[in-house]
Amino acid sequence: MKYDVLFVHPQNYGNLQTYLKLPSLELCQISAVLNQNGYSNKLVDCFIDGRDIQELDNMLPIESPRIVLIYCSEYNHINALHTAYYLAQRYPNALIGILGMIVTFIPEYLLKRYPFIDFVLLGNADYVIKDILERDNKLSCCQDIKNVCYKCGGKIINNGMNYNYSLNDLPTSNRELYDLKKYHFHSPEAIVRSSRGCPSHCAFCNKTAYSPLMVESMKNFFSEIDILIKNGFNQFFFADDTFAFTYYRLLEFCDYYRNHNYSFRWTSNLRLNDITDELISKMKENGAYRVFIGIETLNHKSCELVDKTQNILDLESRIDILKKHKMEFHASLIVGNPGDTIEDLEHTSKFIRKIQPTLATFNTIKVYPGTPLYDNPDQYGILAEDMMWFENPDWNKRPMIYTKDLSPEQIAFYSRKMMVDMLI
Ligand code: SF4
Structure with missing residues (x-):
């Protein structure tokens, strides 16, 4: 099956793998917005079992997704960057994006330093992936999309953060994006x-x-x-x-x-x-x-x-x-x-x-x-x-x-x- 969006939740660092096993609520919410708008999406969860993306290669879609979005936190930061690099090689035609509490505040640094990352989501970015897909993945057409920083024509464009919606406008979060049985087994x-x-x-x-x-x-x-x-x-x-x-x-x-x-x-x-x-x-x-x-x-x-x-x-x-x-x-x-x-x-x-x-x-x-x-x-x-x-x-x-x-x-x-x- 061809997916519009592939989400990846990388594993935590080795000695933090038994730390709280919590899914990303951000990915679940973005997934719900995509489902509501008819965009297919799936998650490869390296986090719950503590596996490297290469070990889970057989879980990756054969056909390239249009966008790959990787969850990044202080507990997996370098693993997330390795994952982004690996998937950029694997899917050269997909846009590679990253989101998280730290990367939100250093988007220009990341985009300059890591050429395989195409965009960074900023803060609450519930609708951004849907908006990029609606523009046919053309980042050159994304000037009006807030909460994203991206590369375009050799430049880095930061559209800043803005929220003109209420949480009540959002569809119910797609918690089944993650394998809930595995999370329940854990806690x-x-x-x-x-x-x-x-x-x-x-x-x-x-x-x-x-x-x-x-x-x-x-x-x-x-x-x-x-x-x-x-x-x-x-x-x-x-x-x-x-x-x-x-x-x-x-x-x-x-x-x-x-x-x-x-x-x-x-x-x-x-x-x-x-x-x-x-x-x-x-x-x-x-x-x-x-x-x-x-x-x-x-x-x-x-x-x-x-x-x-x-x-x-x-x-x-x-x-x-x-x-x-x-x-x-x-x-x-x-x-x-x-x-x-x-x-x-x-x-x-x-x-x-x-x-x-x-x-x-x-x-x-x-x-x-x-x-x-x-x-x-x-x-x-x-x-x-x-x-x-x-x-x-x-x-x-x-x-x-x-x-x-x-x-x-x-x-x-x-x-x-x-x-x-x-x-x-
Ligand atoms: S700003 Fe709010 S969430 Fe952050 S440490 Fe202070 S009380 Fe806690």
């Missing part, structure tokens, strides 16, 4: 989201630059959940950057959940400042069992420096609310946050041990393209072995970003120590 908890973007503007986070805050109706959100329930999932991770960002939004969810007799369990991201007795009680009554909280640092000045709008002085009382309602919580911290010192890390370690979260992650500092930290490292005291750390798969073995207050060795040491301290 009965599926990822789903009801919004994109975040109302906060933390200087280390690229979510706000990637997408403005857009929400979809509960009806649409639950239609996607229904598909996943039919496929055997009974637990969900709401991957909204922050799910219950207003009490009103949570009430909308709870009304729909109760009125339609749902009983699934769910977990979501939640900002520290949004935790109130009322909100957590409501979440708990309506299926929530755990929240993921990006605390990042206990240093109030550091929070201010990186525009993390949370009142760290309230932290203990907010945690008490979670405990009162027996809400599990996953605390996420950044080791090497700008402004943090060894004393801050020692204090954090003791504090985390005291509050005993259900889970904790201690991520070493990274700087993401598209963020103030990446654009103005000096302002935040950021130092780097390599600002393009994501092009070196070793980034997950040793810190490549550090600060004027904390060396890479200290950051590596404390990320391990904090985990050990919490467990003993």
Whole structure:
């Protein structure tokens, strides 16, 4: 069969292969738009089984697709580029495109450096592939298509980002693009989201630059959940950057959940400042069992420096609310946050041990393209072995970003120590 579009989700780096196995919601949404418009598409998923594209060569269509679109993240960046190179040789007449949270902010660099890539999708690019196909794959006719950067006539053209549609205009995401049985086997908890973007503007986070805050109706959100329930999932991770960002939004969810007799369990991201007795009680009554909280640092000045709008002085009382309602919580911290010192890390370690979260992650500092930290490292005291750390798969073995207050060795040491301290 000849496909209009071939999607490829490359494998993660070797030591990250057992990390969360989550499909790309972006590819599922683009696939749904293509299906709605009569364009055939399929996915070759190298990610779920941890296979190289060459090993899955027999899964590739014999006839060339018109477009190949490759999902790229910090966990597979170099694998995605190798995949793009391999498929450009295999399908010389196809356009080769790439999408992801990092590549969105470095499209010109990628197009200059990697001649086998034809275009890079920028931010929410739900309709771009359909629009390119409608122009018969002629990038010279794509001047009016936003959210794409491409090569044309020896030049690189960046059309910038713009969103003039609502999430409710989109067809229900095609979750069956991925082999859901394989994902269910890996975990009965599926990822789903009801919004994109975040109302906060933390200087280390690229979510706000990637997408403005857009929400979809509960009806649409639950239609996607229904598909996943039919496929055997009974637990969900709401991957909204922050799910219950207003009490009103949570009430909308709870009304729909109760009125339609749902009983699934769910977990979501939640900002520290949004935790109130009322909100957590409501979440708990309506299926929530755990929240993921990006605390990042206990240093109030550091929070201010990186525009993390949370009142760290309230932290203990907010945690008490979670405990009162027996809400599990996953605390996420950044080791090497700008402004943090060894004393801050020692204090954090003791504090985390005291509050005993259900889970904790201690991520070493990274700087993401598209963020103030990446654009103005000096302002935040950021130092780097390599600002393009994501092009070196070793980034997950040793810190490549550090600060004027904390060396890479200290950051590596404390990320391990904090985990050990919490467990003993
Ligand atoms: S609250 Fe979380 S998702 Fe929102 S900008 Fe800050 S780090 Fe990013």
